[in-house]
Amino acid sequence: MKQFVVGVDVGGTNVKLGIVDASSRISLRAVFSTRKFISSPRCLIKAISQNVASLLKEGGISKKSVCGIGIGLPGLVDVEKGIVRLLPNIPGWKNVPLKKILKAKTGLPVQIENDVNMMALGEWKYGAGQGYKNLICMTLGTGVGAGLILNNEIYRGPGFAAGEIGHAPLNEHGPRCGCGGYACFERYVGNAALQKWAGKVFHKSNITLEEVFCLAREGNTRALRFWQDVGTKVGTGLIGAINLLNPERIIIGGGVSSSFQFMAPAIRKVIDARVMQTQASLVSIIKAKLGDDAGLVGARVLISSRKY
Amino acid sequence: MKQFVVGVDVGGTNVKLGIVDASSRISLRAVFSTRKFISSPRCLIKAISQNVASLLKEGGISKKSVCGIGIGLPGLVDVEKGIVRLLPNIPGWKNVPLKKILKAKTGLPVQIENDVNMMALGEWKYGAGQGYKNLICMTLGTGVGAGLILNNEIYRGPGFAAGEIGHAPLNEHGPRCGCGGYACFERYVGNAALQKWAGKVFHKSNITLEEVFCLAREGNTRALRFWQDVGTKVGTGLIGAINLLNPERIIIGGGVSSSFQFMAPAIRKVIDARVMQTQASLVSIIKAKLGDDAGLVGARVLISSRKY
Structure with missing residues (x-):
């Protein structure tokens, strides 16, 4: 067999x-x-x-x-x-x-x-997306991208290029991105941006995101505040996609998702404040289950x- | 029969x-x-x-x-x-x-x-979307919304609320929107916003968008510039959706689309400058064909x- x-x-x-x-x-x-x-x-x-x-x-x-x-x-x-x-x-x-x-x-x-x-396929059928027909499975790491499950199937787009949620601009103007665009979501919450941001917050340019995660777990106020602010950015970057696609669930994976618990309340707060009512009430935000x-x-x- | x-x-x-x-x-x-x-x-x-x-x-x-x-x-x-x-x-x-x-x-x-x-269904089967399997049909008028055709069928979302492209934020911060959010695309290019904008440009608060359309058709430089700037905003509001959904075609309808010809070059310019390569090269932007x-x-x- x-x-x-x-x-x-x-x-x-x-x-x-x-x-x-x-x-x-x-x-x-x-x-x-x-x-x-x-x-x-x-x-x-x-x-x-x-x-x-x-x-x-x-x-x-x-x-x-x-x-x-x-x-x-x-x-x-x-x-x-x-x-x-x-x-x-x-x-x-x-x-x-x-x-x-x-x-x-x-x-x-x-x-x-x-x-x-x-x-996204793995999380959908065997992880955090089981039973859902419409979901966005986002990875937060060096890159910020997503797999889209729509109408109970993976949506790839005609050029197999769909899911580039990390390249939705957060602002009309902003920093140049490697993709050629600027002010992309990834330029605010991709690993490189977060490390630079953490370096400023902790006045220590070589601090790693793992260290900031550990600090938050120990209750360090500045680290907790950092992840809360990252959560606000992540939530802001999701508004457009939630209003457009009305997904039932957003799964967050990738290296940075280890700090999901510290970001989650801020992500939810932004969504409740800025996403349209039907879309906001239907969507749940959850950490990926299958990890690597x-x-x-x-x-x-x-x-x-x-x-x- | x-x-x-x-x-x-x-x-x-x-x-x-x-x-x-x-x-x-x-x-x-x-x-x-x-x-x-x-x-x-x-x-x-x-x-x-x-x-x-x-x-x-x-x-x-x-x-x-x-x-x-x-x-x-x-x-x-x-x-x-x-x-x-x-x-x-x-x-x-x-x-x-x-x-x-x-x-x-x-x-x-x-x-x-x-x-x-x-x-969107009408334009897809009998209008500007014939033969396409993945398209965004956007209406620019009092409201800014869209119908999504994905994988050759209409995508409504689990709460029938999908397509709200007018409520993708253009910025992290910005004017409050009727939907409860702020800095929404619609707050920049919906009829109310455009009329206010035109009023400022022409120093005439009661100028109508039809008048600005007629002025542009007559070659009025200020009117042409106005529609070009609107086109830039429209293009900017589309970046996120194009990178996310990789559509083959975007159809623009609604009252404001009468000025499509004056906005089109600016829309295209923004997309070529800021959208990812595969997505930008695949997407065409076209005026709706069936009107009302x-x-x-x-x-x-x-x-x-x-x-x-």
Whole structure:
């Protein structure tokens, strides 16, 4: 019986792999450094393929019992054609027919997807979004992005580029963003901006967000105030999307979501104050449940629901 | 053969009715003043029902050849249950089971819908959106709202409240809006704001937007500059939605869209400058084609695609 899915989560730093069993648990894992294999896409694909093989061997899993491989990648992915259009942070990845190559190398069905969409799929079916038909699954980290579940399916947009909530402007004028625009939400609440902000608040330029999280947990007033102010910004950045899409739930994941508990009251306050009544009363804001595993678990959803 | 649809477009000022034939043309029309019938919802429903009957009689159309009545209303409409939840500008309309009442009165199938969604349905199938699977149909007038076509169907949201693009904030801080929020897009480009703005520009507080349109058409530099600046605001208000939804087309309708030609270059300029590359290159911005008839024509789409 085909019961296993191999999940692969490609990040700028690491590639994580996992065997996802029929109950969506990750029974075996592997991880390797992306940086060692950035000389060419072929080199990274080979490493992925070898790691998949080792993982199956380690688990004593025959290919016959594998439904397929689901891969999430940090960039623009043509899910239908199976082509990685562009990975901004991994050199050489432009129009790479990953699905075809990896299928040939492994002899297994392959589905490719944007990493944030993979996370959204995982949280939707097995995490904080279970039972919801319309939700925004946002990641707060180096980048700020979202996967959209609308009318009970993932919404990718015609160019597979939907979900860029981090590039909704917070203001008409503001700081330049890496995307080419300015005053983008990400420029206020992305890791780089938050670290700079924390540096100012604590008069210590090298303070990390983990430290500020720990300080808040210990009850430090300045740290608690910092996360409250971040929550206000996060809430403000969500107003437009909530009024536009009327989602039932917003799931917040990514590294910064470890401080969710300190931000949540401020996020809710902004939403209650500024979002339209119907939309505000329907939406719940919740922390992601699957943590770093969301992408791997999402691979199972991707493979189960594949159309292509 | 059932070939006709009766379209009804309920506005705060007038109720428009039309017989829409199989080729989506409006073969017969009627209009009456909403204000005369605002004493109670029953009173307005009776007037609609009588006007539908007269229109059918006038056209010599038997009920047997009518597929149904499609009604658009300016407010929150539960399309599934057939209940009008709230019409903010028509007194007494709260939780009115319009579908059931009108069906009983007319003996015809009835579908109810939000008016902006009706317009979007019309433009999508018979107007500026033909052939597109993902579009935003925005109305620029007293209110600023949108109907969303996503993955080839209308997206209403779980509370039937989606599409409120006019209540995406343009700034973190700004003028209070009727919706309870502040700095909303509508507070910058809704009719009230534009008239005030035009009054300042032309040092004439009672100048109308029609006059400014006529001046622009005559080549008046100040009027041309005014519409260009409005276009910049409109473009700015669209950035977030385009990055989030990656639509193929944005259709602009409503009263202010008569000046579309004067705003269009500025709208495009903002989008090219501030929207992400994939999203900007895929999206076209176009004026609505069906004008005031979009809602009536949309009734045909609503009736043809009814699920409820």
